[in-house]
Amino acid sequence: MTESRDSGRQFDDSELLEMSQGDPAQARLLRKSLETLAAGHGGDALKEMAQEVLSGRVGLRDAVNVSAYADQLIERAAPMAEKWASLTEAQREELAAEGRRAIAAEQERIDEERRAAPGEGDSHKSRHDGRGWSLY
Template sequence: MDKVPDSSPEKMDDSELLEMTQQDPVQAKLLKQSLEHLASGLAGDTLKEMAQEVISGRLGLREAANVVAYTEQAVEQSAPLAERWASMSESERAALAAEGRRRLDEEQRQLEDEQRTEAEKRSSAKARHDGRGWSLY
């Protein structure tokens, strides 16, 4: 009997995002959110396609960066942001950087809360079902 290929889409391997962000789970989460925003079409069809390919796992992010059409579109889309940054005063840049740090700090707190909640769930489930205090004899 021939094996039918699995048609269900794979998901992106988050380990690549962690590697690209120097094992920073908060930065990796934000990178993934950025890809999800791009996949919505926010930056045009080309970057939408790229993000969907990466999120689906069909293409790695590093591989996508080597696709000329994707990089050209990314450069084109980022040009207005670079111009805006260049036109900002030092105080505006500092305020934007401070806002970025606040967002990173908030994401870090949320991640720690999620991890703590998961750890508590695992420990309470284990405590109820670990078999200690019960004997057949």
């Protein structure tokens, strides 16, 4: 992929966090979905859309308002909507529970990363970390 004049921009997860109502696990799963689309698992138009969003050149809300992208999203979602409509209430609840488990598992990964993060710097003591300093 060639560098463009916008290549200095970076994707900001804050939009995903806002869209997921402040839930970091849902935001991360949304980002993973975008990464899956960017890898080409949704067709060329959705690949382009996801790459544009992840590069920071366009926001996700703006991207889904582009007719070429919106048309592809609708086309890809239609079979899922039909499948959902054909499910029993018990099957729908099982899928919802599966989704809740996926979100909980992602939140656990986030929590693990946060717990591991403070300990990363402990093994390497900086000259300027202030620990062990004494005037004497």
